[in-house]
Amino acid sequence: MKIKNVDLYACKEPLQNLMARGDMPVKYGYPIAKLARKVLEEIAVIDETRNGLIKKFGTTDPKGMVKIEPESENWNKFVVEYNELMTIDNELPVKKVQLPDNINLPLSDLVTLDPFIEVVHVA
Numbered sequence: 001m002k003i004k005n006v007d008l009y010a011c012k013e014p015l016q017n018l019m020a021r022g023d024m025p026v027k028y029g030y031p032i033a034k035l036a037r038k039v040l041e042e043i044a045v046i047d048e049t050r051n052g053l054i055k056k057f058g059t060t061d062p063k064g065m066v067k068i069e070p071e072s073e074n075w076n077k078f079v080v081e082y083n084e085l086m087t088i089d090n091e092l093p094v095k096k097v098q099l100p101d102n103i104n105l106p107l108s109d110l111v112t113l114d115p116f117i118e119v120v121h122v123a
Contacts, residue, residue: 001094006086012043014109031097038094053081
């Protein structure tokens with residue numbers, strides 16, 4: 001499956017919310033857990049790269065924390081590279097997984113997870 005980093009990153013919280021549910025039948029929960037593992041591993045790489053950009057362009061505050069702020073002289077350079085990172089296409093070795101229609105999720109989560117899930121009717 002091909003997906004941009006920005007869309008992949010948006011799935012982080014909805015996937016974590018879905019995984020935290022205790023009412024998922026194993027028939028659906030197991031494939032979703034496998035999907036989540038692969039997606040969250042890729043999101044971790046995005047986070048590591050983003051943190052590298054912060055270290056590259058940021059400054060260290062008195063408490064030893066490295067940060068980048070909009071008023072920083074390197075802010076525009078950071079934004080250019082961060083935007084480049086987020087527009088990279090990823091090829092993930094995953095297929096859509098089924099999600100039963102009797103699992104209530106916020107519409108925003110369903111829309112965000114759409115590339116990864118297929119909602120199926122459960123009798």
